Amino acid sequence: PEEKYREAAQRRLDSLTKPLGSLGVLEALAAQMYAITGGNLSLPLRRAAYVFAADHGVTEEAVSAYPREVTAQMVHNFLQGGAAINVLSKAHRVELTVVDVGVDAVFASAPGLVEAKVRRGSRNLLREPAMNHEELCAALEAGVKLAQSAQAKQQQMIAVGEMGIGNTTAASAITALLTGLPVAEVTGRGAGLDDAGRNAKIDVIGRAIERHFPSSGMKADPLEVLRCVGGLEIAAMTGFILGAARARIAIMLDGFISTSAAAVAYAMAPQMKDYLFAGHCSQEPGHQHLLRQLGLRPILSLDMRLGEGTGAVLAMPVLESSLRLFSEMATFSSAGVSTAAR
Amino acid sequence: PEEKYREAAQRRLDSLTKPLGSLGVLEALAAQMYAITGGNLSLPLRRAAYVFAADHGVTEEAVSAYPREVTAQMVHNFLQGGAAINVLSKAHRVELTVVDVGVDAVFASAPGLVEAKVRRGSRNLLREPAMNHEELCAALEAGVKLAQSAQAKQQQMIAVGEMGIGNTTAASAITALLTGLPVAEVTGRGAGLDDAGRNAKIDVIGRAIERHFPSSGMKADPLEVLRCVGGLEIAAMTGFILGAARARIAIMLDGFISTSAAAVAYAMAPQMKDYLFAGHCSQEPGHQHLLRQLGLRPILSLDMRLGEGTGAVLAMPVLESSLRLFSEMATFSSAGVSTAAR
Numbered sequence: 001p002e003e004k005y006r007e008a009a010q011r012r013l014d015s016l017t018k019p020l021g022s023l024g025v026l027e028a029l030a031a032q033m034y035a036i037t038g039g040n041l042s043l044p045l046r047r048a049a050y051v052f053a054a055d056h057g058v059t060e061e062a063v064s065a066y067p068r069e070v071t072a073q074m075v076h077n078f079l080q081g082g083a084a085i086n087v088l089s090k091a092h093r094v095e096l097t098v099v100d101v102g103v104d105a106v107f108a109s110a111p112g113l114v115e116a117k118v119r120r121g122s123r124n125l126l127r128e129p130a131m132n133h134e135e136l137c138a139a140l141e142a143g144v145k146l147a148q149s150a151q152a153k154q155q156q157m158i159a160v161g162e163m164g165i166g167n168t169t170a171a172s173a174i175t176a177l178l179t180g181l182p183v184a185e186v187t188g189r190g191a192g193l194d195d196a197g198r199n200a201k202i203d204v205i206g207r208a209i210e211r212h213f214p215s216s217g218m219k220a221d222p223l224e225v226l227r228c229v230g231g232l233e234i235a236a237m238t239g240f241i242l243g244a245a246r247a248r249i250a251i252m253l254d255g256f257i258s259t260s261a262a263a264v265a266y267a268m269a270p271q272m273k274d275y276l277f278a279g280h281c282s283q284e285p286g287h288q289h290l291l292r293q294l295g296l297r298p299i300l301s302l303d304m305r306l307g308e309g310t311g312a313v314l315a316m317p318v319l320e321s322s323l324r325l326f327s328e329m330a331t332f333s334s335a336g337v338s339t340a341a342r
Numbered sequence: 343p344e345e346k347y348r349e350a351a352q353r354r355l356d357s358l359t360k361p362l363g364s365l366g367v368l369e370a371l372a373a374q375m376y377a378i379t380g381g382n383l384s385l386p387l388r389r390a391a392y393v394f395a396a397d398h399g400v401t402e403e404a405v406s407a408y409p410r411e412v413t414a415q416m417v418h419n420f421l422q423g424g425a426a427i428n429v430l431s432k433a434h435r436v437e438l439t440v441v442d443v444g445v446d447a448v449f450a451s452a453p454g455l456v457e458a459k460v461r462r463g464s465r466n467l468l469r470e471p472a473m474n475h476e477e478l479c480a481a482l483e484a485g486v487k488l489a490q491s492a493q494a495k496q497q498q499m500i501a502v503g504e505m506g507i508g509n510t511t512a513a514s515a516i517t518a519l520l521t522g523l524p525v526a527e528v529t530g531r532g533a534g535l536d537d538a539g540r541n542a543k544i545d546v547i548g549r550a551i552e553r554h555f556p557s558s559g560m561k562a563d564p565l566e567v568l569r570c571v572g573g574l575e576i577a578a579m580t581g582f583i584l585g586a587a588r589a590r591i592a593i594m595l596d597g598f599i600s601t602s603a604a605a606v607a608y609a610m611a612p613q614m615k616d617y618l619f620a621g622h623c624s625q626e627p628g629h630q631h632l633l634r635q636l637g638l639r640p641i642l643s644l645d646m647r648l649g650e651g652t653g654a655v656l657a658m659p660v661l662e663s664s665l666r667l668f669s670e671m672a673t674f675s676s677a678g679v680s681t682a683a684r
Contacts, residue, residue, distance in 0.1 A: 019533035024645030082672025191361035303366030330424025
């Protein structure tokens with residue numbers, strides 16, 4: 001987005017009946033969104049959420065508190081409207097789409113479900129790359145296509161969420177490789193591991209990184225990181241984010257996993273950062289490191305760690321409120337209010 | 343609210359299709375609200391915002407970046423629908439009431455305006471107590487009456503906001519006295535003072551405290567703190583908060599000023615804390631100290647410092663979302679999802 005729109009937005013914000021700068025982060029959100037739309041803000045925004053689902057071969061290594069079947073069970077739950085993301089999407093007028101990029105189950109076609117299965121789960125990243133080159137390309141492409149479809153539907157803001165038992169293991173490995181931080185610092189309890197479980201997970205991630213990227217001094221290629229230690233839904237989200245930014249759609253990131261996909265996208269095309277918003281900061285320890293790397297300030301910080309896009313959708317009313325204020329408040333001159341004396 | 347409702351709420355939260363505890367702060371919000379309603383949650387909540395407006399005699403001492411007339415001008419802006427709180431109330435279906443407790447102007451009667459003027463501005467707290475005993479009682483009573491009217495209207499959640507040029511000076515003085523912290527640590531720039539202006543404000547507050555509470559070792563009586571260094575709108579908010587808690591209405595605090603009123607209420611009747619929510623943490627440095635004293639975690643932290651109830655109303659969709667999740671999500675058994683293995 002062009003700098004001139006940001007400047008025009010700040011001039012308008014400074015003319016509104018409030019102390020200068022007193023809307024805090026809301027002012028930055030409004031200015032960024034004004035720039036993304038090229039000065040054509042129309043409210044309410046057309047909002048959508050995409051939940052990318054896939055299984056992970058690394059669940060063979062007992063890295064998660066929940067069994068692998070939960071991925072498919074939760075996809076059924078999404079389709080029946082019972083999950084947290086369903087409730088929030090309905091409450092905040094967000095169109096919800098579930099994308100099967102690689103769940104280890106077969107689903108009947110259903111409204112709101114996009115079938116884009118690449119494989120019934122990624123490969124076990126401890127033993128081999130999580131995807132071969134064809135699988136990586138197919139997953140990326142599934143995401144890019146969904147971004148094109150979002151553009152065709154004139155969606156203006158998209159939440160990026162996911163479901164995949166085992167996917168914090170992949171996100172932690174990506175984070176360690178992209179930030180250079182120690183594995184232990186970017187690895188958490190996922191959906192609820194105890195201390196022993198988390199230690200085993202750290203060990204698995206460390207060994208996977210050693211296998212695929214033995215020369216740790218070198219900066220790893222982001223696509224190769226994604227392929228070797230990522231996952232099908234993470235790759236699809238990376239393609240989706242890159243495609244959405246290209247289509248000038250605002251992107252609301254959710255938690256640790258979706259931000260790991262954004263971090264790969266950022267490493268490939270830093271200019272797409274202008275389209276990113278961080279919905280929240282999750283309790284997973286790696287998330288804040290990724291947000292710092294991306295230079296994003298989260299809108300919410302509520303210790304959520306649920307995924308599905310829940311933190312992203314919950315932040316949407318805050319973002320839309322900033323745009324309402326930007327568009328609808330009176331100015332000092334229109335309301336006859338005195339400006340600051342000193 | 344009784345403990346048994348909190349426990350029942352937690353049992354339900356633990357049965358929903360999400361990892362245990364993964365909704366973070368939202369779970370605590372839902373459980374608190376469930377307890378406040380005595381287990382009778384009906385959505386959407388009936389929500390209202392009250393903006394208490396008054397002038398401050400201490401504006402004679404040049405403690406604010408904006409001239410005193412701005413209080414009355416902003417009340418006109420509220421009545422014409424052009425202020426930030428109007429935009430947010432409309433966006434989030436919140437009924438807005440403006441209460442004139444002591445603005446130095448006369449307003450024609452208008453829809454949404456409650457006339458409860460005690461005096462055209464508090465007295466200059468540097469020279470004499472901000473209110474005499476009768477004025478304090480009248481302001482407290484105005485607040486209590488509004489809480490009764492809120493109860494009669496069956497409002498279930500109320501945002502407490504204010505407008506009053508000079509009122510961060512009063513709130514900082516209250517905060518210093520109730521927390522025992524040094525004045526400089528709890529005094530900020532208000533609506534936009536520069537360094538010299540802030541230093542002069544700190545000096546005024548320090549001298550006022552010395553005049554009214556010379557024996558600083560003693561714990562000051564909270565009502566006497568309110569009377570000597572408070573303000574008419576702050577006293578009305580204190581009465582409003584006490585009355586609302588008694589009527590079992592949930593109270594969403596806004597920024598520094600409304601929290602200073604809550605801190606006085608808390609010092610008088612600690613049990614009312616169960617009805618308090620902190621909408622946000624403002625950029626005014628005293629606010630976080632008060633929140634810590636009250637044991638409240640703010641829902642939002644967006645560096646806002648606008649007042650009017652804006653941070654409180656902006657937090658309402660987050661709180662209501664927590665209740666939607668609590669009420670509408672499927673359980674593990676209803677959705678056939680496996681629970682954690684370890």
